[in-house]
Amino acid sequence: MRFLALDKLINIEDGYRKRFKIDSLELILAKEGDEFFAFGAVCPHQEQSLDEAMIENQTVICPRHNFGFSLQSGAHVEGFCSSLPVYTVHFEGNEVGIILAS
Numbered sequence: 001m002r003f004l005a006l007d008k009l010i011n012i013e014d015g016y017r018k019r020f021k022i023d024s025l026e027l028i029l030a031k032e033g034d035e036f037f038a039f040g041a042v043c044p045h046q047e048q049s050l051d052e053a054m055i056e057n058q059t060v061i062c063p064r065h066n067f068g069f070s071l072q073s074g075a076h077v078e079g080f081c082s083s084l085p086v087y088t089v090h091f092e093g094n095e096v097g098i099i100l101a102s
């Protein structure tokens with residue numbers, strides 16, 4: 001497990017949304033209210049970008065067909081689509097990032 005720093009906390013306000021591409025990983029770091037989320041940048045249904053996706057009730061809503069994905073598990077809310085990758089947000093010092101398995 002290793003920490004991958006994405007941004008400094010001082011840069012992040014409520015409503016923050018930023019896409020990162022690191023090797024083959026493409027993800028979005030977001031802050032809504034007091035909560036931070038990190039999730040795959042592309043919808044698993046038909047590869048719609050999630051840069052502008054709405055987040056509510058710990059769910060990200062794809063703007064193309066309005067499928068919702070849990071930001072805790074990545075699961076499609078209605079249960080018939082593949083899951084969205086989600087990542088554990090972690091803080092170290094003044095940085096925020098994700099925990100990677102290796």
Ligand code: FES
Nearest residue numbers: 043045046062065
């Ligand atoms: S492309 Fe995202 S719900 Fe269809």
